[in-house]
Amino acid sequence: MDMTDKIMYEPNADRYGKMKYPYCGKSGLRLPVISLGLWQNFGEGDDFENQKRMVLRAFDHGITHFDIANNYGPPGGAAELNFGRILHHELSAYRNELVISTKAGFPMWRGPYGDGGSRKYLISSLDASLTRLGLDYVDIFYHHRPDPATPLEETMMALSDIVKSGRALYIGLSNYTKEQLEDAVKILKELKTPLLIIQPRYNMIDRAAEETGLLKAASKAGAGCICYSPLAQGILTDKYINGIPEGSRASKSRFLRASSITPELIEKIKKLNELAASRGQTLAQMALAWVKNNPAVTSVLIGASRPEQIDDAVGMMEHPDFTAEELAEIDKIILGS
Numbered sequence: 001m002d003m004t005d006k007i008m009y010e011p012n013a014d015r016y017g018k019m020k021y022p023y024c025g026k027s028g029l030r031l032p033v034i035s036l037g038l039w040q041n042f043g044e045g046d047d048f049e050n051q052k053r054m055v056l057r058a059f060d061h062g063i064t065h066f067d068i069a070n071n072y073g074p075p076g077g078a079a080e081l082n083f084g085r086i087l088h089h090e091l092s093a094y095r096n097e098l099v100i101s102t103k104a105g106f107p108m109w110r111g112p113y114g115d116g117g118s119r120k121y122l123i124s125s126l127d128a129s130l131t132r133l134g135l136d137y138v139d140i141f142y143h144h145r146p147d148p149a150t151p152l153e154e155t156m157m158a159l160s161d162i163v164k165s166g167r168a169l170y171i172g173l174s175n176y177t178k179e180q181l182e183d184a185v186k187i188l189k190e191l192k193t194p195l196l197i198i199q200p201r202y203n204m205i206d207r208a209a210e211e212t213g214l215l216k217a218a219s220k221a222g223a224g225c226i227c228y229s230p231l232a233q234g235i236l237t238d239k240y241i242n243g244i245p246e247g248s249r250a251s252k253s254r255f256l257r258a259s260s261i262t263p264e265l266i267e268k269i270k271k272l273n274e275l276a277a278s279r280g281q282t283l284a285q286m287a288l289a290w291v292k293n294n295p296a297v298t299s300v301l302i303g304a305s306r307p308e309q310i311d312d313a314v315g316m317m318e319h320p321d322f323t324a325e326e327l328a329e330i331d332k333i334i335l336g337s
Contacts (some may be wrong), residue, residue: 009090012060018317019062024224024298027196029139029170031099031299033292033320034313035065035226039072041305042079050306055086057307059094061314067199067226067301068133069103069144070125076108080132088134098139102129103174105144117147117155126167141168142199145175156184160193170196178214185221195223197298202227204236204272204290204334215296224298227291231302236287238273241266271333275326284309285316290330293322 021030036058042051055066072079080102091098104125107115114121126141141162143155159171173184173195181198188195198218200209206229209215218225231237240261269283276286291300302313322330 009056011056011094015060015062017062019064019314020317021064022298024197025218026222027170027194027224029099029196031065031224031226032063033299033317034061034063034288035067035299035301036063036310037067037228037301037303038079038083039067039069039228040303042068042082043073044075044078046082048082048085051082052086052090053307054304054310055083056090057310058304059091059098061310063310063314064097065099065101065226065299067101068129069106069142070108070129071106071144077128077132080129084133084135095135100133100135100138101140101142101172102126102133102138103142103144104129105142105147105174117143117150117152117158119154119158119161122155122158123162123167126162130167137166138168140170140172140196142172142174143176146177146180152180152183153187156187157191160188160191163193172197172199174199175201176214178212178217181214181217181221185223195221197224197226199226199228199301201229202291202294202297203230203232204287204330205232210294215294219296225296226299226301227297228301230291230300231284231287235261235265235269236272237284238269238282241270241273268333272330275329275333279319279326281316281319282312284312285319288313288316289320290322292316292320293327 020033022033023029024031036055066083068079068083070076070080104122105117108125113124122143130136130138141159143159147155162168163171171193173181176184176198185195198214200214202209209227215225234240272286273283276283279286288300288302291297302310304310
């Protein structure tokens, strides 16, 4: 295809009009309140044109942060390849307006060097990710999960050296506990490489990141926080109120089992849905707003299977605040307190 045949993408001129961009911890980097994750629906067998529509719709809304990992697909590497194609053909002129992150830490290739937290794996994986993305650097590189078999000093030194080499501008940690985070921060301070951000699972149902003190520890360390699964894999939407739809994540995903969607949980979701309606929101919008309401949270990481879900998520910003009574009601519904 020559340039005369290529349809040029023109982003929404008002894309920065409504989105908010809080500072990430004590850094000078600002992230959008909502970021788009490519964990699901960006695999080799997924509709590439739909992937492109979702990425461009997100950018049109002012979503500048796109979160990937080496193993996202399937197969591993597919999400990076697909996003790299979109970046090259539609978004290359806007690279300086984007924050692109990737990760390594879960199994990626066969043999003893394709998993964990070793210097060998992390640097090799990032180099491969950069090739798939078609980039010289990523903005944020995460260790995707702690590796008890590798000394923490080795992992942190590798991350520090990655930043100093220019392969990444910042580093992050995902799925670390409070104690692991605190130990990592001590090492990074000695290396004079600050931790930018953590990425834990956090939503109205799963509050472990808050209850264990992880979010407070991140704030104390000067790090920001981006939370994944804010909708609890789709449970905190109206999707499952009347049963499990064919083709939904609960019907096909190993990460969300239909057996976990109990009648008791459905009753809670119905009550939350009623509360959201009284606020003039969808349940998904209220769930996203609840996560962002925690002062330690910089950005909420959403996934999507179609562009309209991104539109709905961004609508959260029209009513982001809660009264004390609303927060108490949510606690009563979820926790019974």
